[in-house]
Amino acid sequence: MEGTPNLAARTVEDVFTDFRGRRSGLIKALTTEVEKFYKLCDPEKENLCLYGLPNETWEVNLPVEEVPPELPEPALGINFARDGMQEKDWLSLVAVHGDSWLLSVAFYFGARFGFDKNERKRLFQMINDLPTVFEVVTLNVRQSKDKSAANDNSGKSKTTVKMQSRQADPQPRGVKMSPPPKDENESGEDEEEDEQAATLCGACGLNTGSDEFWICCDVCEIWFHGKCVKITPAKxxxxxxxxxxxxxxxRARV
Incomplete structure (x- = not known):
């Protein structure tokens, strides 16, 4: 199967790079490439699994026949529940199982490569600094709450380019060139975490590139790096x- 690892000795950084690549693949399947993923998960087919691959791609496939498998296997039979649940609930469920699988793969490598206590702790800290797949997939819930007040006060499209002061308006209506700022002095830890989560890209799940072009969906109100959804400021x-x-x-499936 694609993505079968080379089990030569690895460092914590190597395992984290593998984790991040597989995570990016799962996020693509459940967000920007969800239509393709949805079609592949036909309930009439056999037990299917969603695999994230180290090269930031993904595949839906049958589980490997090898016993025991070379790597921990993802949740089996994700396709059977597709038509029995609301789509957002089904995607959230797949995301939760995806997070569990990613951790099991990472710490399988940790055991296989003989990581000690400090290396395992460092690996977990690196992983924990990233939002989970579930958090990225369900990001629209938090963002809708955070933007509700701003949305009620403006009838302009969020795709109208506006060079606004982020300090004056932390949730601008319009294409923003960087995520909203964090006020570390006036908010507690929980508020900081919520604010950070609300500024993650809905495609890659990261809050990188503060000077990059961002765009917000007028339907789900999730913000994306322009490059992640192939939209330029000119477009x-x-x-x-x-x-x-x-x-x-x-909308196309309705």
Whole structure:
């Protein structure tokens, strides 16, 4: 199967790079490439699994026949529940199982390569600094709450390019060039975590590139790096209402 690892001795950084690549693949399957993923999970097929691959891609496939498998296996039979649940609930369930699988693979490597207590702790800390797949997939719930007040006070499309002061308006209506700032002096730890989660890219799940171009979906109100959804500032100026790949695919299936 694709993604079978080379089990030569590895460092904590090597295992984390593998984890991050597989995580990116799962996030793509459940967000920007969700239409393709949805179609592949036909309930009429046999037990299927969602695999994240180290090269930031993904595949839906049957479990390996090898016993025991070379790597821990993902949740089996994710396709059977597809039509028996609301889509968002099904995707959230797959995301939770995906997070569990990612951790099991990472710490399988930790055991296989003989990581000691400090190395295992460092690996977990590196992993824990990233939002989970579940948090990325369900990001729209938090972002909808955070943006509700701003949305009620403005009728303009979020794809209208606006160079606003982020300090004056932490949730600007319009294409933003960087995520909202954090006020570490006036908020507690829980508020800081919520604020950070609310500024993660809905495609890659990261809050990197503070000076990069961002765009917000007018339907689910999730923010994306422009490069992650292949939208440039020039293209955004001509879009009256932007729909992210996930919302566009949902509309097509209705």
């Amino acid at each position: 955004a100026e001509h879009i009256k209402q932007y729909k992210c790949p996930s919302c566009s695919s949902k």
